[in-house]
Amino acid sequence: MKFFIDTANLAQIQEAQELGVLDGVTTNPSLMAKEGISGDANVKAHYKAICAIVDGDVSAEVIATDYEGMIKEGEELAALDEKIVVKIPMIKDGVKALKYFSDKGIKTNCTLIFSAGQALMAAKAGATYVSPFIGRLDDISTDGLDLIESIRIIFDNYDFGTEILAASVRHPMHIIQCAEIGADVMTGPLSAMEALLKHPLTDIGLAKFLADHAKANG
Numbered sequence: 001m002k003f004f005i006d007t008a009n010l011a012q013i014q015e016a017q018e019l020g021v022l023d024g025v026t027t028n029p030s031l032m033a034k035e036g037i038s039g040d041a042n043v044k045a046h047y048k049a050i051c052a053i054v055d056g057d058v059s060a061e062v063i064a065t066d067y068e069g070m071i072k073e074g075e076e077l078a079a080l081d082e083k084i085v086v087k088i089p090m091i092k093d094g095v096k097a098l099k100y101f102s103d104k105g106i107k108t109n110c111t112l113i114f115s116a117g118q119a120l121m122a123a124k125a126g127a128t129y130v131s132p133f134i135g136r137l138d139d140i141s142t143d144g145l146d147l148i149e150s151i152r153i154i155f156d157n158y159d160f161g162t163e164i165l166a167a168s169v170r171h172p173m174h175i176i177q178c179a180e181i182g183a184d185v186m187t188g189p190l191s192a193m194e195a196l197l198k199h200p201l202t203d204i205g206l207a208k209f210l211a212d213h214a215k216a217n218g
Contacts, residue, residue: 024056061087102126135168
């Protein structure tokens, strides 16, 4: 499973990259605003800065919600760097835009997926990734992991090349469960990735090894 980090914070992206397990980055307008990035020129410059850090795909979201606007913005974003994946919302004009970009050989990430039907439509339109938001489904007492499982079955049934990108990942068990179900990618915070490293028995074992070594060596 690929690991993407969901942030626009350059320091966190750099830290994840140095960890050696990072495969890409996802961003959105909210994450850009959180970092104080505003204005078209500044946003595009920030995307280029992200691409300079990572080796893999970088999802950059369009703001427009009409077909012509999404095409214009998407082409401008894709021209910034070959790593850019144009992030398109799951709406009717968005599906049309997915097909347009697919025919042009431009990678896409269909975002705000909350049903298997939406994922199926995006895959048929040629999306590179679909992003089911499992954490937001959990927030309304719906099991987001069930959605990942349903999409996996459908995509496998028909050999869709679209990758399942589990989004709105909140904690390390989300990551493990998505890996068990067969999500192709997960995107989440650095804290969730780093939590996978930790176990109390590891800490206890290491402390004992070091204590024994110190005792044996005076």
